[in-house]
Amino acid sequence: MSARLHGDVMNQRDDWHLTEALDYEHGRADPFAAAVRATRMPMVITDPSDPDNPIVFCNEAFQKLTGYDRNEIIGRNCRFLQGPETNQDDVSRVRTAIEAQTDIAIDLLNYRKDGSTFWNALYLSPVRNDDGDVVFFFASQLDVSNRVQAQTMIAEQKTAVEREVEARTADLKAALEAKTLLLHEVDHRVKNNLTMIGSLLRLQARSIADPAITSKLETMLERVDALATVHRRLYQSDDITRFDVGAFAENLVADVVGASGRTDILIATEIARIEVPSSKAAALGLILNEITTNAIKHAFIDGKAGTITIRAGVDESDAVVEISDDGHGLSTQQAKPDGMGKTLIARLARQVNADVRWSDAAPGARVTVSFPVTE
């Protein structure tokens, strides 16, 4: 080496040796070399042309960081800073970068002379000559133990928070399950009670000889049935806070016609989803029940065949359910519900802000129920 240093023709590779002279001419010669020597950033230069790529230069800051003296450093491969806890995968990444002659930035756990550790933010890059050949590797180090510790702490806190969130979520899930169970239990009892009320009314109706009273009881029964259908539809749906009026109307008409045994009454449907809050379900269900049972009872008397058409849809802000028939029409005396049915429709319509209108469908009658859905 000394031959090169004192050779007559100093090639480019040997320029770095100038910094050796700066030991006693600190900062007075090459200002760049002086800067490298004096910077607070630990730096080394290695020579890959020598066996095992030894360190051929290190600055003061590097000695201070690692606790080794220059004579303990020069001539050794950088791996002397590694220790048992150093991640070997990271080390082999550095090796790969050197072999590929590319630069690399990586955090390594390194060991000082006294055995203590520090996190080393290593930046290593090849230095090429004019021909593009790698003549040195330049490496800068930075003690980032604080940053790594902070990251570790953040990661630990994150894990702790995640664990806490998980525990809370489990608690909430358990609470929700308990509530769901309770809801199912209540739902089950409501259904059983509705079924029993229906059964009681049906059994009573059978034991009464007076057709006028039987007919009234049956009408009551249809109302209880309508409420039961509302309840069933609500609890079978995914969202028990919403009620689909269109599907309910279709369901109701099919049930009522089906049970009448009148195969000569056809059902035509044109149904879109109309969602209302479940609080309105019972009232709307009862209104539609009064209209439907009335239509089926009176539009097709005397064995007149025909079609019941149900249309449901949302028109701007209003939902519209239309039940029409091609039966006897409005001229018949009983085209519209009377008595209790009439009162029910009027009062319940007011309750849910619905408008119920009868019109001539020539032939037959049409009932249009419209109500706001944006409340």
Add this chain to the structure above:
Amino acid sequence: MTHRPHAPLSVLIVEDEALLAMDIEAMVEDAGHKVIGEAASLDEVEHLSGSLRPDLAFVDIQLAKGSSGLDVCAVIRERWAGTVVVFVTANPLKIPADFAGGHGVIPKPFSRNGLISAMRFIEEGVCDPPPLSPQPASFIAAPAFAALWS
């Protein structure tokens, strides 16, 4: 050629609520069928006379003495392989996806209209398949129900 039952169907009612059993019985008879037996629990079904030949059984899920309609279904299927089992329950969600071998479910609360429509549909499917009536909302058919038609 499969042997198909004729109306009136012989119906077995397995229900622990006396009122509901009476009510279903009345509606079954209104629909023109015959109730040939009633039971309120699993062991009552086991003790039914072997000479009964139910075409159709309506089976509640929560039965007396803590017994389950799903077990009743298994017993019925074992004793009378040809019987069509329809669950009548307030808790249709408790029925497994394969309906435990049953043919369908009528959710409670049922209405007279719903039950009679369901009964008509079932009768058509059992006696003269496939049914001509559309499947009513009051009846959810199991895959085993449509399998009866083939």
